[in-house]
Amino acid sequence: MRLFGTNGIRGKIGREFTPEFLAKVGLAIGSYLKKESVVVLGMDTRISGDMVKSAVVSGLLASGINVWDIGIAPTPAIQFYTKNHGDFGIAITASHNPPEFNGVKAIAGDGTELPREEEEKIEEIFFSGKFRIVTWKEVGEYRRIEGAREEYLDAIISRVDAEKIRKRGFTVVVDCANGAASFTTPYLLEKLGCRVISLNCHPDGTFPGHPSEPKEENLGDLVALVKDSGADLGIAHDGDADRAIFVDERGRFIHGDKSLALVAREVVKEHGGGTVVTPVSTSLAVEEVVKTAGGNVVYTKVGAPIVARKMIELDAIFGGEENGGLIFPDMQFCRDGGMAVAKMLEILAKTDKRMSELIDELPSYYQRKLSVKCPEEKKERVLSLLKKKLSGERMNTLDGVKIMDDGWWILIRPSGTEPIYRIYAEAKEEETLKEKVDEYRRILEEIIKEA
16 A cells, blocks of 8 residues: 655545544654654645644654754755755645645655655555654654744855846746745845745735646736736746746746756756756757757656656756756755746846747747546556557657657656546647647557557
C-alpha cells in the first residue's frame, strides 16, 4: 500500500485527513528518524493548516522528535531552512490543489524532496503501526522560529546582481494567489528596487482571487493589470510558491517551457557550457537554445525530485520543468519560485531588453496536452501493449512512451495521481501536431479498450 503520492501525502480535510490519521503520519515520520532529530516545519495559507500541523506535530513530539516551526512560508523557504538548520523538514501544503485539500510533504536533510525509497520506509512503519512512543521525559521540544523567511530572501538576493536590478527600477505586478508567497515575493521585489503592484497578496486559505494553479485561464486579472499599469512584467505563483509563471509587458501569458528555455539559455551562457536537466515532457525549444549556447540537455522521468537528484548526480548547472518550476543549484536542489523571480529580473537587467523581445527570440513550437481516461487496473497492461505496438518507431521509454521524429514528438504516459493517460505533443507545424495527436490518441484509445 502507498501513503505518499507523487508530491507528498494529500487528502481532503475531514475525509482522508483526520486528526487521528495525521497524528499517525507524525508518529511514522518520527519513528523513522533518530530520537532528538530536529524537524523544520512550515505551512501555506490554507484554513486547515493549523489543524493539520498540530496533529502531525503531536505525533512527532510523542516519538521524541524536536520540532522547529517557521510558520507560514513558501515550500522552497522551508526546504532552504531545513538544509541549513534541520535534520528533516515537513511542508504542510497541497500546493495548487483546491482549498478543501491539504498535504504533508517530506523533505530530506539536504533540502530536497524525500526520495521514494525513504518514503517507503515511512510507509512500512505507518501501515505496521510499529511506532516509537517515548516516555514523558523524552517527549520532543516544540519551538517557534522567527526570521526564516528573511533568511531565505537574503540568500536569493545574494545570488543575483541586485544592484543592476535596482538600477533598472522595474515595475512589477505580482499575483501570490493568496498563498505563502504573500509573505515573501512582494518584499523580495521591494528589496530589489522594484515598484510593486500586488494582486491577491493577502493570505486567504479560501483562495478568493482565483484557483491557486497559475494557469492562463486563472490569470486574466494579472494580464489585464500588467497592460493597464504599463508594468515591465507580471509574476504569478502557485499556493506554496515553488513555481513562478510570467506575463510580459504586452500582457502575454508566457508558458513555463518558454521561461525555462530563456533562463536555461542565459545560465548556460554565464557558465560557458554545462548540463541542463529536464523531464521528457519538456519542449524541444529548451534543447535547441541550450545546444546553441554551448551546453547539453539530459532528460529524466517527469517529477521535480527526479530532476533534482539527476542534477546532483551530474553536477548540472540548471534544471526545471515546463510548469514554471525552476531549479537553481547555487541556491538549492528544488523548485524555487522566489529564486526564479530574481533570476528573471537579473536577465532583463543584464540584457537591457524587454521581456517580449527575449521571448520572441526563442524557437517557436506548437503544443498540445490532453488526457484519456484509463482504469487504474489497466494502466500497466496498456503501457506494455503501447511499447509493443510502437516498437518499430523512434521510441524513448524512460517515462511512458515518447515517439520522436524530425520536427515533432509525442509522449504518452500514465498519470501518477489520476485514472488517466496523459498525452503531451509538440511540433514545428500546427497541421503536423493535429495529425499526430489524432493518430496517437486513436491508438491509445484502442489499446485501452483491448487491455
